[in-house]
Amino acid sequence: MKKALFLDRDGVINNEVNYLYKIEEFKFIEGIKEGIKKFRDKGYIIIIITNQAGVGRGYYTAEEFFLLNDWMLKELEKDEIEITKVYYEFSHPDKGIGKYKSDSIRRKPNPGMILEAIEEFDIDIKNSILVGDKESDIIAGERAGILNNYLITTGHSINERLKKKYILINNLLEIFDK
Numbered sequence: 001m002k003k004a005l006f007l008d009r010d011g012v013i014n015n016e017v018n019y020l021y022k023i024e025e026f027k028f029i030e031g032i033k034e035g036i037k038k039f040r041d042k043g044y045i046i047i048i049i050t051n052q053a054g055v056g057r058g059y060y061t062a063e064e065f066f067l068l069n070d071w072m073l074k075e076l077e078k079d080e081i082e083i084t085k086v087y088y089e090f091s092h093p094d095k096g097i098g099k100y101k102s103d104s105i106r107r108k109p110n111p112g113m114i115l116e117a118i119e120e121f122d123i124d125i126k127n128s129i130l131v132g133d134k135e136s137d138i139i140a141g142e143r144a145g146i147l148n149n150y151l152i153t154t155g156h157s158i159n160e161r162l163k164k165k166y167i168l169i170n171n172l173l174e175i176f177d178k
């Protein structure tokens, strides 16, 4: 079994700009590459789990998502950062168009994408970690059985209720101090 670092994308790996799909708007968050590298050095596999309802809503195409995704993976490879797999879900329960209008078990806060990864890579979920920028990310982790879920402050705004309820971090490296 392997321990995994599950990472949300928008707001954790890159700045959240609301339905990002243009390569030129993708900005890696300060320190994220160093943080991922440290987890790789400690034997974690890196799994990205991202809701991409912008496709389901018709804001951008699946092809545009894949182009950005391939570009992001190549950028990380340039710094010798290996991402084991990116799981994505295009649907949205209310705003999805056509086949994308569905209440998928894969869309966070549902745990489907994480459960698929556990199965596919024989992940030791009790010793894995999840980092997200929204409560829906954390709930997905909890529902999948992850015990160490961290809310990062680089994405969406975090209100007092969330601050009281979840463990907050400003960057991945802080997790090693916890």
Ligand SMILES: O=P(O)(O)OC[C@@H](O)[C@H]1O[C@H](OP(=O)(O)O)[C@@H](O)[C@@H](O)[C@@H]1O
Residues within 6 Å of the ligand: 008, 009, 010, 011, 016, 017, 018, 019, 020, 049, 050, 051, 052, 053, 054, 092
């Ligand atoms: O990698 P993430 O953070 O799962 O991607 C989030 C974006 O797809 C998108 O998510 C939310 O949109 P929906 O509610 O799913 O339509 C919003 O938070 C947007 O601001 C994000 O860009």
Ligand SMILES: [Mg+2]
Residues within 6 Å of the ligand: 008, 009, 010, 011, 012, 132, 133, 134, 155
């Ligand atoms: Mg996010």
Ligand SMILES: [Zn+2]
Residues within 6 Å of the ligand: 010, 011, 016, 133, 134, 155, 156
């Ligand atoms: Zn977000």
